[in-house]
Amino acid sequence: MRLEKIITLANQEVMLRFSAMERSLRATGCDLPLWVIPYDNRRFDLPANAIWWELPEVRKLLEEHRSHPMTAKYQCFTTANYQFVDSDVIFLRNPEEVLSQQEGFITSCGHWGSPDHTFTQASLKVLKKISTCWQTLVFNAGQFACDRALYSLTDLEKQCRDPRYIDTCLKFPFHDQPGTVLLANLSGVHIYNLTLPPVSMESTWAGSYPDDNFAAYWQSKDRKPYLLHWAGCDVTVPRPIDQLFLDYFTEDERRLWQHEVAETLARKLRHQRSLKTHLRKLAHASQAFMSEWKR
Numbered sequence: 416m417r418l419e420k421i422i423t424l425a426n427q428e429v430m431l432r433f434s435a436m437e438r439s440l441r442a443t444g445c446d447l448p449l450w451v452i453p454y455d456n457r458r459f460d461l462p463a464n465a466i467w468w469e470l471p472e473v474r475k476l477l478e479e480h481r482s483h484p485m486t487a488k489y490q491c492f493t494t495a496n497y498q499f500v501d502s503d504v505i506f507l508r509n510p511e512e513v514l515s516q517q518e519g520f521i522t523s524c525g526h527w528g529s530p531d532h533t534f535t536q537a538s539l540k541v542l543k544k545i546s547t548c549w550q551t552l553v554f555n556a557g558q559f560a561c562d563r564a565l566y567s568l569t570d571l572e573k574q575c576r577d578p579r580y581i582d583t584c585l586k587f588p589f590h591d592q593p594g595t596v597l598l599a600n601l602s603g604v605h606i607y608n609l610t611l612p613p614v615s616m617e618s619t620w621a622g623s624y625p626d627d628n629f630a631a632y633w634q635s636k637d638r639k640p641y642l643l644h645w646a647g648c649d650v651t652v653p654r655p656i657d658q659l660f661l662d663y664f665t666e667d668e669r670r671l672w673q674h675e676v677a678e679t680l681a682r683k684l685r686h687q688r689s690l691k692t693h694l695r696k697l698a699h700a701s702q703a704f705m706s707e708w709k710r
C-alpha cells in the first residue's frame with residue numbers, strides 16, 4: 416500500500432505520549448500528514464503537518480448510543496491508505512517503507528497468541544462463522560493499517576446499528592477493541608498480521624521485552640518491529656525499553672512525565688488501601704454475623 420497519512424486518537428491528557436509518538440514518526444523520515452481524532456473536547460495545539468479530524472456523522476451516532484470515546488476511531492474505516500496508531504506507540508522504522516510491500520488490512524500485534532479482550536460473546540460467534548482460524552484475524556485496536564475504505568459512512572452506521580452487532584460496536588462499555596475487530600472482519604478485507612509468516616516480525620508489544628537486551632532481538636532489519644506499543648503496560652513499573660520513548664522528551668517533559676507516573680502510583684496505592692479497608696470491614700461484619708448466628 417502507498418500510505419497517505421498516519422491517524423491517531425488523542426486529547427490533552429495524553430499529550431506527552433502523543434509528542435513522543437509524533438517525534439519518533441518524523442525521526443524515521445516519514446513526513447506524511449498526521450490526522451488526530453479528538454478523544455473528547457480537551458484538544459491541544461498540534462505540531463506542524465497535523466490536523467484534527469472529526470466526522471460529525473460518526474460523532475452523532477456515537478453520542479446517540481453513549482459509546483466509549485475510543486470508538487471514534489471507527490471513522491478510519493471510511494478512508495484509505497493510512498496507518499492508525501494509539502498515542503502510546505513509537506515508530507522504529509518508516510511505516511511508508513514497511514507497508515509499501517503490503518496490501519489489505521495490516522495488523523502486527525500478538526493477539527493471535529492471546530485473543531482475549533478482542534471480542535464479545537456475541538462477536539465471537541460471528542468471528543467463528545467467518546473463519547476456523549479466527550484467532551489470526553483478531554488484533555489490537557491500537558495499531559492497524561489499511562489500503563482501502565472498508566465502509567461508506569452510511570454502511571458504517573448501518574453495520575454498527577445492526578441488532579446482531581450493536582452491543583459489540585456501540586454499547587460495549589470498556590473500549591473499542593471488539594467493535595473495531597468485528598467491523599474489520601465483517602468488511603471482508605484480507606487481514607494479515609506481520610508477526611506471522613511470511614514476515615515473522617518480532618513483537619511490537621513493549622511488554623514482550625522485560626530486560627535491557629531488547630535490541631538483541633532486532634538483528635535482522637526486515638524482522639525488526641516497525642513500531643512499539645505500550646498497550647496495557649503499567650507505567651508505574653519502569654522497564655529498560657521505556658528509554659525508547661523517554662529519549663524523545665525534553666528535560667521539562669521528562670519531569671512532567673515523572674510527575675504523571677508518581678500521580679498514577681499514588682492513585683494506585685490509595686485504591687489498594689481503600690480495598691484493604693473494605694475487606695477488613697467485610698471480615699469484621701461477617702465475624703460479627705457468625706457470632707450472632709452461633710448463639
Ligand SMILES: [Mn+2]
Nearest residue numbers: 501503557646
Ligand atoms: Mn494503546
